[in-house]
Amino acid sequence: MRARYMEVDAQGVVFNGWYLTYFDEAMTAFLAARGASYATLAAAGVDVQLVHVEVDWTAGLRYAEDFTVAVSTARVGRTSFALDFQTRRDGEATCSARIVYVVMAIDGSGKLAAGGSGKRPIPALLAAALGDPAPLRAR
Amino acid sequence: MRARYMEVDAQGVVFNGWYLTYFDEAMTAFLAARGASYATLAAAGVDVQLVHVEVDWTAGLRYAEDFTVAVSTARVGRTSFALDFQTRRDGEATCSARIVYVVMAIDGSGKLAAGGSGKRPIPALLAAALGDPAPLRAR
Amino acid sequence: MRARYMEVDAQGVVFNGWYLTYFDEAMTAFLAARGASYATLAAAGVDVQLVHVEVDWTAGLRYAEDFTVAVSTARVGRTSFALDFQTRRDGEATCSARIVYVVMAIDGSGKLAAGGSGKRPIPALLAAALGDPAPLRAR
Amino acid sequence: MRARYMEVDAQGVVFNGWYLTYFDEAMTAFLAARGASYATLAAAGVDVQLVHVEVDWTAGLRYAEDFTVAVSTARVGRTSFALDFQTRRDGEATCSARIVYVVMAIDGSGKLAAGGSGKRPIPALLAAALGDPAPLRAR
Numbered sequence: 001m002r003a004r005y006m007e008v009d010a011q012g013v014v015f016n017g018w019y020l021t022y023f024d025e026a027m028t029a030f031l032a033a034r035g036a037s038y039a040t041l042a043a044a045g046v047d048v049q050l051v052h053v054e055v056d057w058t059a060g061l062r063y064a065e066d067f068t069v070a071v072s073t074a075r076v077g078r079t080s081f082a083l084d085f086q087t088r089r090d091g092e093a094t095c096s097a098r099i100v101y102v103v104m105a106i107d108g109s110g111k112l113a114a115g116g117s118g119k120r121p122i123p124a125l126l127a128a129a130l131g132d133p134a135p136l137r138a139r
Numbered sequence: 140m141r142a143r144y145m146e147v148d149a150q151g152v153v154f155n156g157w158y159l160t161y162f163d164e165a166m167t168a169f170l171a172a173r174g175a176s177y178a179t180l181a182a183a184g185v186d187v188q189l190v191h192v193e194v195d196w197t198a199g200l201r202y203a204e205d206f207t208v209a210v211s212t213a214r215v216g217r218t219s220f221a222l223d224f225q226t227r228r229d230g231e232a233t234c235s236a237r238i239v240y241v242v243m244a245i246d247g248s249g250k251l252a253a254g255g256s257g258k259r260p261i262p263a264l265l266a267a268a269l270g271d272p273a274p275l276r277a278r
Numbered sequence: 279m280r281a282r283y284m285e286v287d288a289q290g291v292v293f294n295g296w297y298l299t300y301f302d303e304a305m306t307a308f309l310a311a312r313g314a315s316y317a318t319l320a321a322a323g324v325d326v327q328l329v330h331v332e333v334d335w336t337a338g339l340r341y342a343e344d345f346t347v348a349v350s351t352a353r354v355g356r357t358s359f360a361l362d363f364q365t366r367r368d369g370e371a372t373c374s375a376r377i378v379y380v381v382m383a384i385d386g387s388g389k390l391a392a393g394g395s396g397k398r399p400i401p402a403l404l405a406a407a408l409g410d411p412a413p414l415r416a417r
Numbered sequence: 418m419r420a421r422y423m424e425v426d427a428q429g430v431v432f433n434g435w436y437l438t439y440f441d442e443a444m445t446a447f448l449a450a451r452g453a454s455y456a457t458l459a460a461a462g463v464d465v466q467l468v469h470v471e472v473d474w475t476a477g478l479r480y481a482e483d484f485t486v487a488v489s490t491a492r493v494g495r496t497s498f499a500l501d502f503q504t505r506r507d508g509e510a511t512c513s514a515r516i517v518y519v520v521m522a523i524d525g526s527g528k529l530a531a532g533g534s535g536k537r538p539i540p541a542l543l544a545a546a547l548g549d550p551a552p553l554r555a556r
Contacts, residue, residue, distance in 0.1 A: 005445065006293040006438050010341060012250035015284040016189050017159035021423050024156070028422065038481065050155045053194045060251065063288060064455065109387030111151035112199065144306065145299050145432040149480060154423040160284050167283065177342065202427060203316065248526030290528035294467050295437035302434070328433045331472045338529065389429035390477065
């Protein structure tokens, strides 16, 4: 990815909220590359919803800098799982995160059931995509 | 605050990254109300930079829903401090967060010094604004 | 409204794309105040979709500046209408826009029909909300 | 480019404001590819500021759809110039725009001079990058 001009704030670095966009794109690409694309999950009547985030920054990204986002499975439960992320600039980590997702029922339009009652067990295709945990962070 | 239409994603709830925008606005309003506005800090040659975030969601905000953001000091260190946040809809918490900030030197334009070497002790006016810790979260 | 810190880019002024968010919020508030809220339109099976925008800036908004957004009906057609907008800081216009919207059928989830074939005549409640044109711009 | 999940709103298509982000990235890439990168312009003490936008949509982009952004010089004046843009999905235009930019003096931090008095003639390296006009739109 490349830091967009509008993502850089008056401090001269990417505003923190944009990292959650980077991780969202990285998460869907990670799952899709392993056979659990958004469309495949939606066809199975589920989507994943983020419920917990921990992020640590050690450096800021500046305008037009290129970076990669490493993704790895950190934990797999019954209805939830965690992924670890690292943004890397020239191979060096500038930010790392652990994000917990819950599998949720969606309606035909892709929307979450109102009231949040729709927790679902991790489907087999998603479990296969997640594979064995290999965390990038201690917690 | 009120959830904007463009902040709601295809799941029908506010996309997670926007909460960091809400907390950013709430943080600056909290400090300004206690005498440490962005302009006052900038006049003292410093700004605060976010280095750690933990966020937990229990419900999603939907389009045009009104909510408040509670802010409280969670910890005060030598060069860093933590604030706790809660988004509340009809008085009920839907999301809580702890965010750690570091005091950093800025140049006359408001930009952080390149290389991130600019850590500074918490100035007296900021310590006074933060007051005694009264956390909203256990950690 | 107030310019958010994250909306200000490295030039020190609000990034141009955010104005379309401001106008979107102003449009829905304008229609809601006149009896055609998003929910009322959705209950009638329609929503409005933006198809044309013209925006002119004469000054930039800076961080934490307060401004208002004036809205006025510019044109009312059979399936489309235009609104004019002005952002005003201390009563002085800093930006003006004309935006053309088309009335579109939506499904029960609020989504536009795929393929964009869903143009609909302006419903009576929306025509009443728009009232007589009183443009803020020549075109 | 690829439409990000968070850019898609509750209507199921990319929110209109994001197109100005797409055009911003396309503009800087277009100029950089022709020798007038942001850094090169900044070294010459100038940046470009958007003052006028016209955008027409004929179709919406949906989540994860790939698209390209065509850019072409539309007009070159003394202190301003216009570029035309088209977003294309599978080779078909879904949106076109004309955007007018003014050359502005910036300070060493990249910020525009306060008050907007900083209009500058188009520097030779930028004129060379723009080349001869070849509009994509009638106006």
